[in-house]
Amino acid sequence: xxxxxxxxxxxxxxxxxxxxxxxxxxxxxxxxxxxxxxxxxxxxxxxxxxxxxxxxxxxxxxxxxxxxxxxxxxxxxxxxxxxxxxxxxxxxxxxxxxxxxxxxxxxxxxxxxxxxxxxxxxxxxxxxxxxxxxxxxxxxxxxxxxxx
Numbered sequence: 001x002x003x004x005x006x007x008x009x010x011x012x013x014x015x016x017x018x019x020x021x022x023x024x025x026x027x028x029x030x031x032x033x034x035x036x037x038x039x040x041x042x043x044x045x046x047x048x049x050x051x052x053x054x055x056x057x058x059x060x061x062x063x064x065x066x067x068x069x070x071x072x073x074x075x076x077x078x079x080x081x082x083x084x085x086x087x088x089x090x091x092x093x094x095x096x097x098x099x100x101x102x103x104x105x106x107x108x109x110x111x112x113x114x115x116x117x118x119x120x121x122x123x124x125x126x127x128x129x130x131x132x133x134x135x136x137x138x139x140x141x142x143x144x145x146x147x148x
Contacts, residue, residue: 054103075104
């Protein structure tokens with residue numbers, strides 16, 4: 001899809017294999033042609049591209065809530081573990097707006113397979129580190145104290 005390409009006095013606002021949508025500069029409606037060559041006028045609202053407000057990708061490609069130092073998967077895991085609503089989550093995490101929480105959840109549901117795989121990889125890494133790390137001596141002493 002291409003957006004915002006100028007062709008003569010027309011602006012291509014959306015182009016896919018099946019359809020091209022054009023609007024004259026400063027005009028509120030656009031002329032659309034489909035793959036069969038049929039033309040129709042449509043409101044430009046039907047092609048408004050949206051992005052996830054409040055969501056950005058960090059240097060590692062992990063989706064995070066902008067300005068909050070919170071990963072999308074942290075929001076998802078918190079809601080899964082506690083079973084609370086976004087409104088209740090907002091009360092527990094007042095540094096996040098309700099809009100930020102809903103954007104994070106929307107991003108998750110639209111990228112569920114990818115983010116679930118990322119969470120599985122992270123949990124496997126935690127388990128691997130747990131297996132490889134020797135138990136600290138204090139843990140054994142606490143067990144002895146608890147059993148006596």
